[in-house]
Amino acid sequence: MLNALRRHASLVVIFLIAVTAGLATLQLRGTEAFMAALWHGWDLFLFIVPSLVAGLLLAAALRQLLSPDALARLMGAESGIFGLFIATLVGTLSPGGPMAAFPLVLVLAGAGADRGALVAFILAWSLNGFQKLLVYEAPLLGLDFALLRTLITFPMPIIAGWLARRVPITWEPPK
Amino acid sequence: MSGPQIILWVIALVVLAVCMRRGMPQARRAVAETNRGFWRILPMFCVALPMAAFLSELVPADIATAWLGDDSGLNGIMIASLAGGIMPGGPFVTFPLVITFSKAGAGVAQMTALLTAWSVYALHRILTWEYPVLGWRFVAMRLASSFFLPVLAGLIMQALLPFFTINLAAP
Numbered sequence: 001m002l003n004a005l006r007r008h009a010s011l012v013v014i015f016l017i018a019v020t021a022g023l024a025t026l027q028l029r030g031t032e033a034f035m036a037a038l039w040h041g042w043d044l045f046l047f048i049v050p051s052l053v054a055g056l057l058l059a060a061a062l063r064q065l066l067s068p069d070a071l072a073r074l075m076g077a078e079s080g081i082f083g084l085f086i087a088t089l090v091g092t093l094s095p096g097g098p099m100a101a102f103p104l105v106l107v108l109a110g111a112g113a114d115r116g117a118l119v120a121f122i123l124a125w126s127l128n129g130f131q132k133l134l135v136y137e138a139p140l141l142g143l144d145f146a147l148l149r150t151l152i153t154f155p156m157p158i159i160a161g162w163l164a165r166r167v168p169i170t171w172e173p174p175k
Numbered sequence: 176m177s178g179p180q181i182i183l184w185v186i187a188l189v190v191l192a193v194c195m196r197r198g199m200p201q202a203r204r205a206v207a208e209t210n211r212g213f214w215r216i217l218p219m220f221c222v223a224l225p226m227a228a229f230l231s232e233l234v235p236a237d238i239a240t241a242w243l244g245d246d247s248g249l250n251g252i253m254i255a256s257l258a259g260g261i262m263p264g265g266p267f268v269t270f271p272l273v274i275t276f277s278k279a280g281a282g283v284a285q286m287t288a289l290l291t292a293w294s295v296y297a298l299h300r301i302l303t304w305e306y307p308v309l310g311w312r313f314v315a316m317r318l319a320s321s322f323f324l325p326v327l328a329g330l331i332m333q334a335l336l337p338f339f340t341i342n343l344a345a346p
Contacts, residue, residue, distance in 0.1 A: 007257060008218075009269075010219075010264070010265060011222065011338070013223045014219070014222045014223050014226055014267055014268070016223045017226050017230075018222045018223075018226035018229065020227035021226055021230050021232075021233060022229050024229070024233055025232045025233055029232055029233070029249050029258070033220075033232055034229075034232075036232075037182040037225070037228035037229050037232045038225060038228065040228045041224040041225045041227070041228040042224075044222060044224050044228075045192055045224055048220070050180050050184070051180050051183055052213070052216065053209065053213060054180065054183040054184045054186075054187045055183065055187070055208045055211055056208075056212040056216075057187040057188075057191060057205065057206070057209045058183070058186060058187035058190055059212075060205040060206070060208035060209045060212065061187065061190040061191045061194045061202075061205040062190055062203075063205070063208070064194050064197070064199075064201040064204055064205050065190070065193060065194060065197065069254070075301060076288060091256070094321070095212070096212075097265065098300055098303070098304040098338070099304075102304045102305070102308045102309075103308075104301075105306065105308070105309065106309075115313075115316060118309075118313075119316070119317045119321070121295070122305075122325075123295065123317075123321060124298060124318065126294040126295070126300075127291065127294040127295065128317065132266045133222075135266070136266040136269075136270040137266075137270060137290075138266065138269075140227060140273075140274055141270065141273060141274065141343050142341065142342075142343065143285045143339055144339065144340075145283065145341045145343060148332070148335065148339060148341070149287055149290065149328070149332065152287070152328050152331045152332060152335070153291060153324070153328055156291075156327075156328070158325050159324075160318075160320045160321040160324065161320070162314055163319070163320035163321075164317065164319075164320040165201065167316050167319045167320050169311065169312055169315050169319065171310070171312040171316055171317040173312065174308070174309065
């Protein structure tokens with residue numbers, strides 16, 4: 001029981017916030033507003049699900065085709081801007097939360113990706129990850145904003161990776 | 176289905192077809208993974224979407240205008256960057272909050288900075304993942320090469336805003 005709670009901590013927290021906010025809406029804004037909010041949530045759900053399933057399928061199918069080893073060979077210290085671009089693309093397409101992304105960073109590092117590529121990968125995953133974009137940003141904030149913001153931040157991991165190769169801080173990948 | 180959704184489906188099916196050419200076991204694994212991922216995410220949806228809807232119903236309008244409004248400019252962008260950097264929690268918390276802030280009067284450029292900072296600084300993620308897995312030197316190196324990105328994103332968005340109509344409070 002306690003273990004299950006710990007594993008689903010964020011789910012439980014969100015659930016409690018949702019229930020509290022729901023009760024407060026019912027109390028302060030009335031039944032009509034409560035039902036309208038629920039309906040709005042359901043609408044969003046129907047809007048998101050097709051993109052979500054397609055996004056998950058794309059990520060899963062890509063994972064079958066690409067091996068981290070082969071990718072990391074394209075991201076070495078001599079790979080230049082092209083390597084940073086590949087790292088950015090891979091980061092953008094990497095689904096899942098930090099428990100999926102950080103182990104992948106270690107795999108890429110072990111297979112020869114350099115520090116610039118790793119920085120670009122992490123930033124691309126967290127800034128422009130397609131899953132976050134499809135599941136949350138586009139449905140909640142609107143497609144126009146999501147696309148414009150992504151367009152603005154898409155090149156940023158490449159810039160940061162380029163800088164990371166020049167920052168005078170020594171770092172060795174963990175063994 | 177909307178245009179972007181159709182494009183996404185076409186791309187996904189093309190990649191799946193490539194998988195099939197490589198061999199059926201791989202294609203089957205891809206479908207199985209999709210199925211698992213969907214059921215893992217579904218519960219989060221069922222609570223996060225009502226939460227967002229209720230919160231945006233509750234927040235009074237215009238309480239964030241002075242600090243984070245469209246006219247707060249660079250100051251507002253910097254405040255938003257700080258706030259985004261220390262905001263804990265996953266996307267299911269952050270995006271509903273951005274709607275909530277927007278309803279309360281926050282500007283689009285400021286919210287762009289907030290979202291970028293939440294992704295770039297991510298204090299909670301540094302403490303729970305990046306530092307333990309990659310070490311302080313990596314964290315320092317990454318921050319040294321990316322600390323300016325949230326403010327930059329906010330300023331670029333501010334420069335582009337006159338050409339678009341974006342309303343985050345009612346998408």
